[in-house]
Amino acid sequence: MIVLGKSIEKWIQDYPLIRDLVHLKEVVWENPVKGSQSQSELSYNDILEAEERFKRFGPYFKKVFPETNGIIESPISEINTMKAKLEEEYDTQIPGRLLLKRDDRLPIAGSIKARGGIYEVIKHAEKLALGHAILKKDDDYAILADKKFTEFFSAFHITVGSTGNLGLSIGIMSAKLGFNVTVHMSSDAKQWKKDLLRQKGVNVVEHKADYSVAVEQGRKQCEKKLTCHFIDDENSNDLFIGYAVAALRLKKQLDEMKIKVDVENPLSVYLPCGVGGGPGGIAFGLHHVFGEHVHCYFAEPTHSPSMLLGLMTGQHDKISVQDFGIDNLTAADGLAVGRPSGFVGREVESIIDGIYTIDDQRLYDMLRWIYNTERIKLEPSALAGMIGPVVTKDHLESKSGTHLVWATGGKLVPQEVWIEDYLKGSQ
Numbered sequence: 344m345i346v347l348g349k350s351i352e353k354w355i356q357d358y359p360l361i362r363d364l365v366h367l368k369e370v371v372w373e374n375p376v377k378g379s380q381s382q383s384e385l386s387y388n389d390i391l392e393a394e395e396r397f398k399r400f401g402p403y404f405k406k407v408f409p410e411t412n413g414i415i416e417s418p419i420s421e422i423n424t425m426k427a428k429l430e431e432e433y434d435t436q437i438p439g440r441l442l443l444k445r446d447d448r449l450p451i452a453g454s455i456k457a458r459g460g461i462y463e464v465i466k467h468a469e470k471l472a473l474g475h476a477i478l479k480k481d482d483d484y485a486i487l488a489d490k491k492f493t494e495f496f497s498a499f500h501i502t503v504g505s506t507g508n509l510g511l512s513i514g515i516m517s518a519k520l521g522f523n524v525t526v527h528m529s530s531d532a533k534q535w536k537k538d539l540l541r542q543k544g545v546n547v548v549e550h551k552a553d554y555s556v557a558v559e560q561g562r563k564q565c566e567k568k569l570t571c572h573f574i575d576d577e578n579s580n581d582l583f584i585g586y587a588v589a590a591l592r593l594k595k596q597l598d599e600m601k602i603k604v605d606v607e608n609p610l611s612v613y614l615p616c617g618v619g620g621g622p623g624g625i626a627f628g629l630h631h632v633f634g635e636h637v638h639c640y641f642a643e644p645t646h647s648p649s650m651l652l653g654l655m656t657g658q659h660d661k662i663s664v665q666d667f668g669i670d671n672l673t674a675a676d677g678l679a680v681g682r683p684s685g686f687v688g689r690e691v692e693s694i695i696d697g698i699y700t701i702d703d704q705r706l707y708d709m710l711r712w713i714y715n716t717e718r719i720k721l722e723p724s725a726l727a728g729m730i731g732p733v734v735t736k737d738h739l740e741s742k743s744g745t746h747l748v749w750a751t752g753g754k755l756v757p758q759e760v761w762i763e764d765y766l767k768g769s770q
Contacts, residue, residue, distance in 0.1 A: 346666040347658065354667070358655055364700070365667050367645045371699040371734050372655055378635075379693040385580060387631040390587045393462060397588060400465050402485040407519055410450050415457055416592050417445040419600070419747075424716040429733055432712075437732045438743035440602070444593070447721050447753035452512035454677075454725075454752030455586070455621045460512030460574070462585025464501065467572050468520050471499060493521030500525070500571040504558030506617065507536040508677050508752050509576055514545035527561035529554040531672070531679040535757050553671055554618065554680050555663075576620050577660070577684040586624025590632040593747075602745055604636050609744040613731030615724050615751050616641035616650050616698070617678040619687035625749070630694040639691075640735055641698040642727035644673035644706075651698040653683040660685030674703045674764070675724035677752065699734050701727050704767075711768025720761055721753035 344351050355361045363370045401413035419442050426441040449457040468487070472478035477495060478487070486492065501517045501524045503510060510526035517524035525546040528537055530553060537547050548564075550557045558577060565573035576582060597604060604610045610633055614622035619641075626639040641650055646669060653659040663682040664671050671681040706723040713719050713726065728748040753761075 344666075344668075347661060351667060354656075360655065361652075361667065364645075364648050364652065364664075365669065367669070367702075369645060369700050369702055369705075369734070370648075370651075371697060372651055373697045374654065374692070374695055376692055377694070377696055381693045383627075383690050385584065385627070385690070389580075389584050390591065390628055390631060393584045393588050394591055396466060396469065397462065399469075399480065400484050400487075402483050403487045406485045406488050408451050415450055415461060417447075417449045419444055419593075419596050420717070420719070422713070422717050422719075422748075425713055425729075428712050428716050429729070433733045435733055435736065437736070437746060439608075440745050441732060442745060442747045443717075443719070444747055444749045445719075447719075447725055447750045449754075452508065452515055453754030454508040454511065455625075455749065456508040456512040456677075456752075458589055459579075459582035459585035459620060459624055460503075460509050461516045462588070463574050463579060463581040464513060464516040464520065464522075466581050467501070468496060468522075471496070487520065496521035497523060498570060499523070500565070500568055501574065502561045502565040502571055503527070503574040504554065504561035504576065505529070505532065506554050506557075506676050506679055507532045509574075509620075510540060510545075510547075511536055511755070513574055514540045515543050518544045525561070525564065527557040527564070529557040529679070531676045533676055533760070535760055539755065555682050576618050578686045579620070582620050583624040583627065583687065583690065586621050587628030587631075589625050590628025593629070594632050597745075604633050604745070606636060607744075609636050609638055610747060611638045611640070611732065611735070611744065612747045612749060613640050613642060613728030613735075614749045615675070615678055615727035616643050617647075617680040617724075618682075619650050619684040619691070621751065622749070623684070623687035623691045626691050626695055638696045639694065640696055640731050642731060643698060643700050644675045644678050644727070645700045645702050646673040647671050647675075647679050647681065648698075648700050649680050650683040650688065651700065653685070653688045654692055654698065659683060659688040675706060675727060677722075677724040678727060697735065699731065701730055704769075705730060707764060707767040708769045711765050711770070714765060719750075720756070721750050722756050722761070723764055725751045725753050
């Protein structure tokens with residue numbers, strides 16, 4: 344089999360880690376170009392601008408989603424009992440504190456995708472309303488809930504391709520504003536996510552193929568309509584910057600907890616990774632807020648190590664896991680991506696410390712452990728970061744300070760689905 348002009352054997356010769364990836368082994372890859380010169384055209388000012396837009400929409404969020412109190416943000420939990428469980432199970436010590444960033448509790452969409460997805464929708468809505476002179480920036484944005492605005496937005500379409508959680512955030516937010524919204528869902532998307540979107544008035548188109556096909560079909564559908572805005576999880580600056588705002592919020596939360604981040608107290612962050620937008624945007628924001636004192640690691644399923652392949656080889660979106668016979672079938676539906684975002688890969692290649700892969704059974708084990716120890720319910724993909732402090736300690740430079748696992752989703756998972764996943768975990 345030939346991939347980009349080279350045999351699989353030659354790829355393995357050039358990048359020996361591919362042999363383990365092909366055999367679905369858990370691996371840790373250290374990024375050799377961390378700290379190199381960034382080529383990004385995005386800046387810290389873009390993050391600040393996004394935060395201001397979120398603030399303008401605060402009154403609207405408060406009116407239509409009262410549970411937000413005007414801000415889409417998640418709490419932090421210190422998980423000492425889970426830390427002890429990890430140390431016991433893996434016969435190791437995790438230096439410093441272990442925190443869980445609870446994006447599973449983000450309001451509206453119950454996952455990390457509520458950040459970037461909702462941001463791109465509100466930015467598009469604001470642009471339309473300002474452009475048609477029915478809104479001014481100094482207005483109270485609560486008026487966007489009025490019938491005048493929902494009728495106005497109903498003339499416009501929003502389309503997205505998704506494995507699940509991005510579709511939820513885009514669909515719920517777009518439908519609430521009044522847009523006609525279509526979500527193209529891949530074969531691995533959970534049925535309950537499709538059902539929930541339909542309940543919210545979203546048009547769901549199901550595909551028998553994987554994530555990349557769902558995205559491509561969504562793009563093609565949107566191109567046929569002048570009034571359609573396609574949200575591209577693989578290449579969107581707006582999604583990326585929406586995620587990055589999380590870093591500003593995290594800085595404030597750590598300050599309130601009196602947690603220092605400096606050379607003696609580094610911050611290590613473990614982020615589940617699918618196509619790359621969510622973890623990439625957050626890593627970008629953390630890099631701008633904390634500089635050299637933050638260390639970001641991405642976590643991917645052993646069956647879907649697409650970002651690792653793309654970054655390690657430098658081929659980004661030109662290469663896929665299927666090229667190497669890896670099936671891209673995983674219980675972590677939000678991470679079931681065979682081809683990474685080239686845009687995100689180039690944005691993060693100089694700022695992340697590394698990537699590790701994790702087996703599905705380990706996800707189920709930790710889903711059970713986090714509930715047994717902390718009474719926290721997460722979905723499988725949200726546990727990909729949990730093993731980070733253990734595996735990076737063995738393979739990369741040992742870090743003390745603060746370890747923060749980013750829990751990406753779980754709040755909206757139906758109880759019967761969560762119980763099925765819980766029962767798959769070991770005691």
